[in-house]
Amino acid sequence: xxxxxxxxxxxxxxxxxxxxxxxxxxxxxxxxxxxxxxxxxxxxxxxxxxxxxxxxxxxxxxxxxxxxxxxxxxxxxxxxxxxxxxxxxxxxxxxxxxxxxxxxxxxxxxxxxxxxxxxxxxxxxxxxxxxxxxxxxxxxxxxxxxxxxxxxxxxxxxxxxxxxxxxxxxxxxxxxxxxxxxxxxxxxxxxxxxxxxxxxxxxxxxxxxxxxxxxxxxxxxxxxxxxxxxxxxxxxxxxxxxxxxxxxxxxxxxxxxxxxxxxxxxxxxxxxxxxxxxxxxxxxxxxxxxxxx
Numbered sequence: 415x416x417x418x419x420x421x422x423x424x425x426x427x428x429x430x431x432x433x434x435x436x437x438x439x440x441x442x443x444x445x446x447x448x449x450x451x452x453x454x455x456x457x458x459x460x461x462x463x464x465x466x467x468x469x470x471x472x473x474x475x476x477x478x479x480x481x482x483x484x485x486x487x488x489x490x491x492x493x494x495x496x497x498x499x500x501x502x503x504x505x506x507x508x509x510x511x512x513x514x515x516x517x518x519x520x521x522x523x524x525x526x527x528x529x530x531x532x533x534x535x536x537x538x539x540x541x542x543x544x545x546x547x548x549x550x551x552x553x554x555x556x557x558x559x560x561x562x563x564x565x566x567x568x569x570x571x572x573x574x575x576x577x578x579x580x581x582x583x584x585x586x587x588x589x590x591x592x593x594x595x596x597x598x599x600x601x602x603x604x605x606x607x608x609x610x611x612x613x614x615x616x617x618x619x620x621x622x623x624x625x626x627x628x629x630x631x632x633x634x635x636x637x638x639x640x641x642x643x644x645x646x647x648x649x650x651x652x653x654x655x656x657x658x659x660x661x662x663x664x665x666x667x668x669x670x671x672x673x674x675x676x677x678x679x680x681x682x683x684x685x686x687x688x689x690x691x692x693x694x695x696x697x698x699x700x701x702x703x704x705x706x707x
Contacts, residue, residue: 415461419498420515421523422454425530428508429499436491437499439464441530445483449601450529455487463490510555515562524567524590525597532605534591539610541587541691546571546579553577567593568661588691589657612688615680618672622695625668627702632671639701640679646700647682650690660692660700 431437443451451467467485535543563569571579591607650656
């Protein structure tokens with residue numbers, strides 16, 4: 415259960431403590447996320463003494479309607495919550511407990527954190543960016559999270575001017591969404607990877623390859639490598655292993671080649687692009703590297 419608590423406290427969860435009183439666990443969600451609020455209450459309520467979600471309406475002149483509506487869940491006091499307060503609020507203010515996160519963070523933690531503070535930016539129905547709203551943490555804490563996510567998963571988040579973590583690479587975005595999808599609540603369907611189609615692969619195109627790959631006859635040599643596409647399709651079925659193998663060798667392409675793709679290979683490239691988020695250039699690189707392996 416500490417993995418869920420970890421994800422919640424990285425997200426919208428907090429611990430409140432009035433003077434001379436024991437701390438309480440608390441989280442608030444807007445009214446449209448009532449289902450998520452209820453689900454978190456049910457799951458966390460198995461370990462923490464939570465009270466049911468309570469409707470709250472607050473006057474807010476900044477809002478178009480003049481008010482906000484939400485559901486708040488608060489706990490009673492307990493030894494476990496006092497322990498969490500000591501870990502997460504050692505000086506009375508939330509500070510990321512690095513060892514606690516390292517010991518308890520799982521894919522479920524990632525999914526709960528994402529459902530609380532994550533945003534999936536779409537271009538039509540194509541995922542373009544994942545944002546984790548970490549602006550409440552210090553820059554040093556976000557640098558820790560950035561490093562932690564890269565070490566644990568291979569994700570290469572960047573930090574923007576608003577102190578948020580951003581993920582742009584589509585291959586990594588697809589894998590992120592693959593990891594969290596089993597734990598996404600129905601009320602969070604907007605954060606799932608949408609179903610979409612990939613445009614047909616053009617016959618004539620330009621591929622960008624690492625400078626270690628030198629081609630004398632680009633069209634002939636690349637199409638020869640595309641005979642490996644069935645092997646890549648099979649390898650990609652084990653998504654975790656496929657991601658680990660290919661994220662480690664991600665390189666910045668430096669050399670371009672104009673080629674004509676044989677009709678026999680366009681459908682396989684389209685299928686892999688849809689499945690993995692890799693570009694034609696990246697898939698071409700995979701073919702060359704598979705030959706070396």
